[in-house]
Amino acid sequence: MSTTKPVHKRRSEKSRRAIYDAALALVAEVGYPRTTVEGIAARAGVGKQTIYRWWSSKADVLLEAFLDLAYESGQDPEQRQEQPEYAIPDTGDLAADLKAVLRATVDELRDPRFEGPSRALAAEGVVDEELGRAVVAKLLEPSLQLYADRLRAAQDAGEIRPDLDPRIALELFVSPLAQRWLQRTAPFSYEYTDTLVDYALHGLAPR
């Protein structure tokens, strides 16, 4: 956990939580574009200055609120990273393990509590480079590392080719799923993720 709370001792924990709750609720109810700082403040029963004092933008508030939500839900990627029980399972069958995790990801991305904020943060990150790097580093990167770890183990077990770069290899199935979700290029389903794993593992060329 290291040092996560030495900030300011006079800071009101109650207000912080109320702001997180209000931000997430508003994004879920009226969508990100119609969520305003004023609205968050009013709903949280807080002065606007209290928000501007601790966060730099609407997106910044939402990023922290979402990280908090993920942490509370025990779904925080960073938590997974630090607590080995959240690593991708290794049953010895790489294909089955990947399919299971990707199916779980499909479920998670469909969870209405996560969908709104996730889309908002991803969208803002596409245009705002600084926020984008923060979103990738804090939300995406830890999860990606779990895939890299699992692929590394698969290399040791001879399940995939030893000369591959795991950080690139994982993109063959993670990125298509991400794009279908972000851009809605096509529906994503269990069947789809299973197919992706098969295609990625065995390649497009005849063998």
Added chain:
Amino acid sequence: MSTTKPVHKRRSEKSRRAIYDAALALVAEVGYPRTTVEGIAARAGVGKQTIYRWWSSKADVLLEAFLDLAYESGQDPEQRQEQPEYAIPDTGDLAADLKAVLRATVDELRDPRFEGPSRALAAEGVVDEELGRAVVAKLLEPSLQLYADRLRAAQDAGEIRPDLDPRIALELFVSPLAQRWLQRTAPFSYEYTDTLVDYALHGLAPR
């Protein structure tokens, strides 16, 4: 071309062009979030009502302006689709053809004239489903179909497995590139796109 111009005969072509130019220039200069309808109107020397009369939103204006830019540049995906000379080349060497096209895509995504508007439209589409579907249908889809066509030809030539769905197979190399660009998860380069093609064609598993 079919019916693309019967709209309203009294519509001012000069204003339409001025609005496109102003929108693209402002997005390039101050970024999408700080680009306003008022700003576009002022820069184009046009009344606000003229914009609201023909378009429903800032994003809508930018989408049409960008499509126009792409068309003018002879880079319009729809144009490629209709004019066979823009199809993905088929030299009989699938890997080489894909690598060449992906390298060209890297160049295109780095073109400063395209980067700002592309990011803005992609970002808006992530959050606004209606616009997202329009962006995918008008900008992305035509290009994707070219990949599908090339993969279909590769199947006929025995270069890739006949049981694959080309629409899914193409995602193995297109989506990773898209994600690196959209989310900046890692730098994208010629070396990277070449690697993607190799990984996708030959798969991750040993053979």
Added chain:
DNA sequence: ACAGTACGAGACGGTTCGTCTCGATGGATC
């Protein structure tokens, strides 16, 4: 020549922005 519509310009009320200023509150220190 005429009629009608889109045009440029900008006024309008409404919303949200980010800053600033109140007096109140409530931990930290002695």
Added chain:
DNA sequence: GATCCATCGAGACGAACCGTCTCGTACTGT
């Protein structure tokens, strides 16, 4: 327990944009 002082809730403030509306003008097709 008294004192201190940063943070607190509240909201006033001017600025920026929103989307609508209303002018008088200019163009376009008949």
